[in-house]
Amino acid sequence: xxxxxxxxxxxxxxxxxxxxxxxxxxxxxxxxxxxxxxxxxxxxxxxxxxxxxxxxxxxxxxxxxxxxxxxxxxxxxxxxxxxxxxxxxxxxxxxxxxxxxxxxxxxxxxxxxxxxxxxxxxxxxxxxxxxxxxxxxxxxxxxxxxxxxxxxxxxxxxxxxxxxxxxxxxxxxxxxxxxxxxxxxxxxxxxxxxxxxxxxxxxxxxxxxxxxxxxxxxxxxxxxxxxxxxxxxxx
Numbered sequence: 001x002x003x004x005x006x007x008x009x010x011x012x013x014x015x016x017x018x019x020x021x022x023x024x025x026x027x028x029x030x031x032x033x034x035x036x037x038x039x040x041x042x043x044x045x046x047x048x049x050x051x052x053x054x055x056x057x058x059x060x061x062x063x064x065x066x067x068x069x070x071x072x073x074x075x076x077x078x079x080x081x082x083x084x085x086x087x088x089x090x091x092x093x094x095x096x097x098x099x100x101x102x103x104x105x106x107x108x109x110x111x112x113x114x115x116x117x118x119x120x121x122x123x124x125x126x127x128x129x130x131x132x133x134x135x136x137x138x139x140x141x142x143x144x145x146x147x148x149x150x151x152x153x154x155x156x157x158x159x160x161x162x163x164x165x166x167x168x169x170x171x172x173x174x175x176x177x178x179x180x181x182x183x184x185x186x187x188x189x190x191x192x193x194x195x196x197x198x199x200x201x202x203x204x205x206x207x208x209x210x211x212x213x214x215x216x217x218x219x220x221x222x223x224x225x226x227x228x229x230x231x232x233x234x235x
Contacts, residue, residue: 103164111173124168128205140198141175149221166234
């Protein structure tokens with residue numbers, strides 16, 4: 001009877017042991033092996049590798065910062081800044097107020113016997129020193145035919161423009177009895193003798209005689225002759 005009781009107990013114990021083996025299964029890992037950790041976790045890397053990684057990261061940071069700084073500096077230096085010429089070009093320019101000197105006044109026809117010729121010459125020389133024009137002395141008389149013809153040419157627009165641009169014209173009457181005016185003629189045309197009117201004398205701003213038609217001969221009292229004379233001695 002005791003053997004009958006023990007046999008079921010042994011059978012039960014054997015069944016329990018088989019069930020445990022089936023549920024757990026035989027181990028395929030060798031003793032001391034570890035389960036691989038999930039990739040990318042810094043805590044699973046060896047200590048030496050972690051230190052090297054940290055050192056590389058730290059050494060790379062200054063280089064990266066320096067590169068970023070250099071890039072920013074290059075960008076700032078390469079940014080086009082407006083040049084002085086561009087700034088001046090952009091700024092509005094003031095309008096020019098300076099203009100060419102006004103033409104000199106050209107006296108009307110005829111010779112004024114009552115005028116103070118010396119005073120007129122002095123005023124013309126003073127103006128010539130200021131603006132660089134020459135002084136043209138016209139010695140003539142109201143009864144002189146060539147003087148009248150020259151007067152008409154002086155009144156023409158082209159000739160008047162030449163006179164106004166380059167000369168201060170002074171007309172001096174030597175057809176009367178003015179000893180003062182005759183003395184001025186001999187001063188600026190000292191060769192003497194018989195004078196053929198008009199006598200044209202070009203004087204520089206410094207008072208030096210440049211040409212005396214009593215010596216060189218009078219130009220033709222036409223627009224071509226007088227204009228050619230004026231252009232020749234304008235400078």
